[in-house]
Each structure stands twice: as structure tokens, then as C-alpha cells.
Amino acid sequence: xxxxxxxxxxxxxxxxxxxxxxxxxxxxxxxxxxxxxxxxxxxxxxxxxxxxxxxxxxxxxxxxxxxxxxxxxxxxxxxxxxxxxxxxxxxxxxxxxxxxxxxxxxxxxxxxxxxxxxxxxxxxxxxxxxxxxxxxxxxxxxxxxxxxxxxxxxxxxxxxxxxxxxxxxxxxxxxxxxxxxxxxxxxxxxxxxxxxxxxxxxxxxxxxxxxxxxxxxxxxxxxxxxxxxxxxxxxxxxxxxxxxxxxxxxxxxxxxxxxxxxxxxxxxxxxxxxxxxxxxxxxxxxxxxxxxxxxxxxxxxxxxxxxxxxxxxxxxxxxxxxxxxxxxxxxxxxxxxxxxxxxxxxxxxxxxxxxxxxxxxxxxxxxxxxxxxxxxxxxxxxxxxxxxxxxxxxxxxxxxx
Numbered sequence: 001x002x003x004x005x006x007x008x009x010x011x012x013x014x015x016x017x018x019x020x021x022x023x024x025x026x027x028x029x030x031x032x033x034x035x036x037x038x039x040x041x042x043x044x045x046x047x048x049x050x051x052x053x054x055x056x057x058x059x060x061x062x063x064x065x066x067x068x069x070x071x072x073x074x075x076x077x078x079x080x081x082x083x084x085x086x087x088x089x090x091x092x093x094x095x096x097x098x099x100x101x102x103x104x105x106x107x108x109x110x111x112x113x114x115x116x117x118x119x120x121x122x123x124x125x126x127x128x129x130x131x132x133x134x135x136x137x138x139x140x141x142x143x144x145x146x147x148x149x150x151x152x153x154x155x156x157x158x159x160x161x162x163x164x165x166x167x168x169x170x171x172x173x174x175x176x177x178x179x180x181x182x183x184x185x186x187x188x189x190x191x192x193x194x195x196x197x198x199x200x201x202x203x204x205x206x207x208x209x210x211x212x213x214x215x216x217x218x219x220x221x222x223x224x225x226x227x228x229x230x231x232x233x234x235x236x237x238x239x240x241x242x243x244x245x246x247x248x249x250x251x252x253x254x255x256x257x258x259x260x261x262x263x264x265x266x267x268x269x270x271x272x273x274x275x276x277x278x279x280x281x282x283x284x285x286x287x288x289x290x291x292x293x294x295x296x297x298x299x300x301x302x303x304x305x306x307x308x309x310x311x312x313x314x315x316x317x318x319x320x321x322x323x324x325x326x327x328x329x330x331x332x333x334x335x336x337x338x339x340x341x342x343x344x345x346x347x348x349x350x351x352x353x354x355x356x357x358x359x360x361x362x363x364x365x366x367x368x369x370x371x372x373x374x375x376x377x378x379x380x381x382x383x384x385x386x387x388x389x390x391x392x393x394x395x396x397x398x399x400x401x
Contacts, residue, residue: 002034002328005089005101007079007261008109009040009063010048011310012293012317014383016107018395019321021070025392027329034328037073038063039091039101046131048111049310050377052168052346054175056134061385069388075099082106082264084286105288105324108261108275109317112294112308115255117159121232125159126251128168137251141175144248145183150235152246154180154188157237159229160254161195162203163345166212168253169193170348173219192222192245194229195254201345207360208345208353215350228254256308258295265289270297272308279335281320290324292316298336304358310381312338318395339400344373 006016017038024031044060051059067074077091077099089106091099114129116122126137144153154176158169169191176189193200193216200223201212216223224239229250231238237245258273267283268276274297276284281298283289293313298306306312315338323333342363344354352369355362364372384390 002104003102004034004036004105004107004324004328005103006036006038006107006109007040007082007089008111008259008293008295009038009042009045009074010109010111010293011045011313011381012111012295012320013038013040013107013109014045014063014066015314015317015395016109016290016292016321016324017067017072018070018383018391019318020325021072021321022392022395023322023325023329023331027325027331031325031329034325035073036071037075037101038067039075039077039079039089041076041078042131043076044131045383047377047381048130049381051128051131051134052164052171053377054138054171056128056131056138059134060131061382065385066383066391069386070391075101079110079261082108082261084265084289087288103288105328106290107320107324108259108265108283108289108291108295109293109313109320110259110261110295111313112256112258112272114252115257117229117252117254119229119231122252124234124250125232126249127253128164128251137249140249141179144176145179147248149185150248152190152236153248154185155190155192155245155247156249156251157192157194157229157245157247159194159250159252161193161197161200161223161225162253163201163343165193165195165253166201167346168251169221170215170219170346170350172251173221174349190222191219192224192247194224194227194239196226196228198226200225204343204345204355205360208343208355208362211353211362211365212345212347215347215353218350219348256294258308262291262295265291272297274308280323280333281316281336282323290320292320300336300338301340302358304341306338307341311342314381315339315398318398321395334398337398344369344376346370346373346377
């Protein structure tokens with residue numbers, strides 16, 4: 001029996017598992033000698049790109065409804081260490097039991113995490129990096145109307161004007177107004193976007209920026225650019241230039257890093273902690289270890305590298321799973337070739353902006369882009385549940401074209 005161990009229950013991990021099983025079934029009787037195990041600390045695949053939205057508690061899919069029908073063994077545990085020489089991973093189960101998990105092939109797909117700030121009061125700052133964190137923010141917002149009236153009661157400061165910060169900021173006004181309207185105080189809603197850069201969406205480039213700025217103007221979102229947060233309390237925020245903004249809600253979205261488990265793999269990593277992988281998603285210089293999703297740095301078209309997003313995590317999982325099986329069965333692996341790069345940024349009530357290419361040429365804006373974004377969020381990124389054949393069929397589709 002050959003063991004494939006997949007660590008991580010997000011997009012890359014789930015599709016790695018499906019990819020291995022699909023390729024094993026294609027191998028016929030040889031595939032019967034393959035056992036696939038996925039280890040995840042939670043019972044759900046969290047639809048993380050949607051955590052900026054209202055009611056985030058529902059943004060998840062039960063892993064057993066995805067993996068169970070295809071025979072993947074799931075272990076609810078937290079991996080604490082990886083020994084690539086011994087081909088084992090150490091984990092702690094929910095009951096505190098210490099687990100030693102052996103593997104013939106390993107796929108590390110534990111994603112990324114927010115780089116938390118360290119300033120006075122940072123412990124009281126919200127984020128939307130995980131389901132529990134997004135739910136905590138949502139619960140906080142819903143309780144604002146129950147408070148005694150105060151300055152900044154319906155003011156939200158979003159720190160970080162990147163992709164997540166923009167999507168959250170453009171959604172928060174509408175969410176806050178729905179809450180404040182019951183008290184007749186909807187006019188008190190205020191959203192302030194803060195970033196160290198001198199422009200919004202610095203990593204998105206100049207292409208979509210006028211559309212983004214127009215949307216922020218339309219939604220009356222204030223900007224404090226070239227600044228960051230120096231301190232915060234539960235009542236206000238002090239910026240690096242000394243400005244004090246009364247605010248009951250502060251959300252941090254600035255900075256991401258790969259899962260700390262990448263440090264357990266003796267491979268080269270980039271500044272975000274992502275492991276360098278070859279064209280088949282094998283960690284360079286580390287036998288029998290693959291990485292996919294936000295833990296991996298892979299090359300894509302035109303000399304660019306993968307981004308930490310489900311756009312790349314999902315196909316990386318499919319390719320990694322296929323190539324793990326190919327490695328075990330002596331078949332030809334597939335070079336990682338994702339679809340051409342695109343972005344679709346939600347801009348709340350102002351619509352959305354959809355771009356194509358690494359220079360982010362605008363292809364759609366307004367209601368058309370919004371409809372596309374809603375399809376992406378609510379339909380296309382979800383794996384099939386309770387349907388082994390459809391899941392495995394999708395695992396074999398390496399392009400959306």
C-alpha cells in the first residue's frame with residue numbers, strides 16, 4: 001500500500017485529493033494499492049474569498065461531503081511537524097492524541113495567514129482571515145445598534161487597501177447602514193480606508209485604479225493614504241501622522257504569509273515563506289514532497305509567478321494530485337499551466353471590475369462585472385458535494401476554457 005498524505009483542507013488540499021483519486025482510478029488495479037489521507041484542523045472547507053461578505057458563517061462546505069464519496073480518509077488534527085527524511089508528519093488530534101503519519105508522497109497545502117500587526121491595542125483589531133475571525137466581526141457589527149450612542153459608533157476603519165481591504169471596505173458601508181437604519185442613524189455610517197501606499201490597490205497596478213477610485217467616491221469611502229495605524233482602542237484609531245479617528249470597528253487586512261509549516265520543509269522559500277516548486281509542483285530539492293496553493297511559488301505565463309489566491313490554488317491542487325499519482329505509477333507528469341491570469345474585484349454597491357492579463361486590462365465593469373463576481377463567489381469556486389463522479393470529472397479539467 002502506498003500512502004499519499006495531504007495536509008490542508010482548503011482549495012489546494014481538496015483538489016489535490018480529488019486529483020490523486022482520479023488518476024488512481026485511471027490506473028486501474030494499480031490504483032487499488034493507493035491510500036489518500038487528508039489532514040485538516042477543521043471539518044469544513046472554508047470559502048475564504050467570501051469572508052468579506054455578510055453572514056460569513058455559511059461560507060463553508062463540509063469536507064466529508066466532498067471527500068467521503070471518493071474514499072479519501074480524513075483526519076481532524078493539527079500538524080505540528082514534518083520530517084522529510086523519515087517521511088512522517090506529527091499531528092495532534094482533537095482529543096490531544098499524538099499522531100505519527102507516514103507517507104510515500106506528501107502534498108503541503110496549508111495555505112496562508114494574515115500577518116498580524118503589533119501596535120498598542122492591536123489585540124482588539126478585527127480581521128477576515130478565517131471563518132471564526134469573520135464571524136466575530138459580523139457578530140460585533142450586529143451588536144453595534146445595541147450600544148449606547150457614541151461618536152464613531154458606526155465608523156469602520158479598514159487597514160490595507162489591497163484586494164481584501166477594498167472588497168471589505170466597499171461592502172461594509174452597506175452592511176453598517178442596514179444595521180444603523182433600525183435606529184434611524186444610517187447617516188452616521190462612515191468607512192475609512194488606510195494604507196501605507198500613496199494609491200489604493202498598489203499591487204493591482206494603474207489599469208483598474210480609476211474605476212476603483214470612482215467606486216470609492218460613489219460609496220463615500222474616505223482614504224488615508226501614505227499612513228498606517230499607530231495605536232487603537234475600542235473607541236478610536238490613531239494614525240501614524242497623529243490623526244485620531246473615532247471608530248468602534250477596526251479591521252486589519254494588510255499582509256499575508258505562507259503557513260508556518262513551510263519552515264518544516266528544507267527547501268528554498270520566498271519572502272512570503274512560499275516554497276519554490278518545479279514545473280510539476282515538486283518542492284525543489286526535497287524528494288517526495290509537493291506544495292500547492294498559498295504555500296507554493298510556481299512559475300506561470302510570461303515569466304510571472306503564482307499569486308496567493310484561489311485562482312491559482314484550485315488548479316495547483318489538481319495538477320499536484322495528478323502528478324503525485326503519476327510519480328507513483330510511473331506515468332508522465334503534467335507541467336503546471338493555469339488559465340491566463342485575470343482578476344475580479346468586488347466593489348460593493350458600485351459593482352465590480354474584471355481585468356485580464358498581468359497588466360490588468362479592464363474587460364468588464366459595473367453590473368456585468370458584478371454578475372461575473374457573484375458567479376465566481378457563489379458557484380464556480382465551490383466543489384461538488386455528494387457526487388463522486390462530478391468531483392472527479394472536474395479534477396480532470398485542468399483548464400476552464
